[in-house]
Amino acid sequence: xxxxxxxxxxxxxxxxxxxLPRLMEAVRALRPPFxxxxxxxxxxxxxxxxxxxxxxxxxxxxxxxxxxxHARNQLAAAAPTAWFHFHDADDLIAPDFLLKLGPWCDEHxxxxxxxxxxxxxxxxxxxxxxxxxxxxxxQAPFGHLLRTAMGMNNSxxxxxxxxxxxxxxxxxxxxxxxxVHIRLxxxxxxxxxxxxxxTWSLRRDESFSNNYLRNxxxxxxxxxxxxxxxxxxxxxxxxxxAAEAAAGELAILGDETAARRGIALCRSLGFHPPLGGxxxxxxxxxxxxxxxxxxxxxxxxxxxxxxxxT
Numbered sequence: 084x085x086x087x088x089x090x091x092x093x094x095x096x097x098x099x100x101x102x103l104p105r106l107m108e109a110v111r112a113l114r115p116p117f118x119x120x121x122x123x124x125x126x127x128x129x130x131x132x133x134x135x136x137x138x139x140x141x142x143x144x145x146x147x148x149x150x151x152x153h154a155r156n157q158l159a160a161a162a163p164t165a166w167f168h169f170h171d172a173d174d175l176i177a178p179d180f181l182l183k184l185g186p187w188c189d190e191h192x193x194x195x196x197x198x199x200x201x202x203x204x205x206x207x208x209x210x211x212x213x214x215x216x217x218x219x220x221x222q223a224p225f226g227h228l229l230r231t232a233m234g235m236n237n238s239x240x241x242x243x244x245x246x247x248x249x250x251x252x253x254x255x256x257x258x259x260x261x262x263v264h265i266r267l268x269x270x271x272x273x274x275x276x277x278x279x280x281x282t283w284s285l286r287r288d289e290s291f292s293n294n295y296l297r298n299x300x301x302x303x304x305x306x307x308x309x310x311x312x313x314x315x316x317x318x319x320x321x322x323x324x325a326a327e328a329a330a331g332e333l334a335i336l337g338d339e340t341a342a343r344r345g346i347a348l349c350r351s352l353g354f355h356p357p358l359g360g361x362x363x364x365x366x367x368x369x370x371x372x373x374x375x376x377x378x379x380x381x382x383x384x385x386x387x388x389x390x391x392x393t
Contacts, residue, residue, distance in 0.1 A: 087115070087181070087185030087186050088122060088164070088165055088166055088185075088188050088189075089103055089117075089118030089119075089164045089165075089166070089184065090117055090118055090164060090168055090181060090188065090239055091118055091119050091120070091121060091162045091163060091164045091166070091167045092110060092117040092119070092120045092167070092170060092392055093116060093121055093122075093123075093162060093168065093169045093170070094106070094120065094121070094122050094123070094140075094158075094160065094169075094172050095120040095122075095123050095125065095140070095151050095154035095155055095158060095169065095171070095172070096122050096125065096131050096135070096142070096152075096154075096172050097124075097126070097127055097131070097148060097151070098124060098127045098128060098129045098131060099113040099127065099129075099130045099131045099134075099172035099173065100127070100129045100130040100133075100134040101129075102139060102172045102173040103122075103131070103134050103135055103140075104134070104138065104170055105139050105175075106170070106172055106176075107120075107140070107175070108175070109175050109176050109293070110170075110176065111352045112177075112178045112183065112268065113176070113178050113180060114178060114179070114235040115181050115182060115185065116182075117181065118143070118162065118163075118164050119141070119164070119166070120140055121140075121141050121142075121143070121161060121162065121209050121281055122135050122140050122141070122142040122143070122156045122158075122170060122172075123142065123143045123144075123145060123156055123157050123158045124142055124144045124145060125145050125147060125149060125150070125151070125153070126146045126147045126148030126149070127148075127149050127275070129198060129323070131187070132144055135214075137346050137359055138278040139262075141264075141364040142207045143157060143158070143161060143325050144375060145157065146186055147248050148252070148258055148368075150214075150253065150255075151251075151256075151257075151258040151259060152153065152251035152253045152254075152255050152256075153253050153304055155162045155169060155235070155249075155250065155254065155260075156250040156251050159242065159245050159250055160250075161221070162242055164183045164242070164380070165241060165242050165243070166188050166240065166241055166242065167239070167241045167242060167245075168180075168225055168236070168238070168240070169211045169235035169236070169238075169240075169260070170236055170282070171235075171236060171284070171287055174236055174282065174283060174284045175279075175282065175283040176281070176282050176283075176284065177226070177282065178235075179254075179281070180197070180281045180282065183195075183197065183277050183279060183281060184197060184239050184280055184281070184391070185239075187275045187277070187309075188241075188357045191273060191275075192241075192273045192274065192275045193240070193241040193267065193272040193274070194238050194239070194240050194241070194244070194267055194272050194273070194274045194275075195238065195239045195274075195275050195276075195277070196215065196220065196233060196237045196238040196274065196275070196276045196277070197211075197237055197276070197277045197278075197279055197282065198213055198215060198237070198277075198278055198279060198280045198281070199213040199234065199236055199280060199281070199282045199284060200212055200213065200280050200281065200283050201213065201239050201283075201286055202228050202283055202284070202285060202286065203285075203286055203287075204286060204287045205287075206286040210286055212229070213225065213232075213233070213234070214231075214278070215233065215276050215278070215380075216276075217233055217275075217276040217277075217278055219276075219292065220274045220276040221265070221273075221274055221275065221276065221364045222289055223317065224264075224267075224272075224274045225265065225268040225269050225315060226266035226315070226317055226321045227259070228264050228265045229265060229309075229318065229321045229322060229325055230321055230324075230325075232258075232261035232264075233260070234260045234261065234284065234338070235260040235263070236282040237282060237379045238261075238264065240267070241272075244267060244270075245263070245267075245292075247270060248263070248266045248267055250261055250263070250269050251284055251306075252305075254304065255304065255305070256297055257294075257297060258298060258300050258301040258302050258303040258305060259301075261305075262305045265305070265309065269309070269312070270392060280376060295332070295334065295336060295337045296333075296337070296338060299329055299336065299338075299341075300331050300341055301368055302329050303326075303329045303330075303344060303345055303348075304324055306322060306326050306345075306348060307344070307348055308347055309311040309322060310322060310326075310351060310352060313384055316335045319351075319352050319353065320354065322348075322352055323348075323349045323352040323353075323356075323358065324358060326345045326346075326348040326349040326352070326358050326376055327345065327346070327349050327354075327356045327357065328381070329341075329342075329345040330342045330343070330345025330346045330349065330356070330374065330377050330379045330381075331345075331378055331380065331381025332350075332381060333345060333358055334377065334378040334381070335376055335378060335381060335382060335385075339374070342374055342377075342378075343374060346373050346374055346377065355373075356373045356376070357373065357376045357377050357380050
């Protein structure tokens, strides 16, 4: 492999003053280091800008708050290197992150990624282990990333590839990072995955991702956008499954209008929800509204997942 290219660390910030010192302690332990660190303050109401500057960070200030997708787009446009890595201010990064991923940032790849863990900030218990199949990521990333969302903490992205898809969709309050990776895959970006946990997302009660209704509304919006364009044949059932899952979650959360959009999307792809399930459930769809069955099936699966094994 050739000498790894320089990579800029991009940090979107909103009320991140208490997290930046911890992140920068981890960043300064990296060997090799990032070529530079650039932060963007998205209209914070705390001392984010002052703390960033006290840590020696270059920070772009924006006002009013316009959301993380806008912040990411501003950072990507200002990045001085051909490759960059986004990292949330309240999360952690392994000291060998660039040692493991940097060598793959070459002329043969556009996105280089790793595994990640979502962990409880207080107990450090692993809540969600994000794992990806290197072969699937390399050969059929669009379908694989539809099934397993990839966050920005996981990847290093070529700046020209980011620009080619127009960066983040600023309609999305959340899910913008998974959407970027899926659109990169759809556009033909070349992925390489290193199957090691090199980043950690710390979860807490006030985490932005805990607004599940907003999350699923954004998820549905992305699914509808994928269905509006050409789809690989093998991706259609995966997209239909995702649409049904979104419909079930949105119905449970009380947004039946959006849930019906999910059902309609599933049907537009040539499938008849509920998908899978037992024979009685499949028979019931001839007599019971699809949304009722999808909601019931989703709740049943949630209960099964939350029941401890004996």
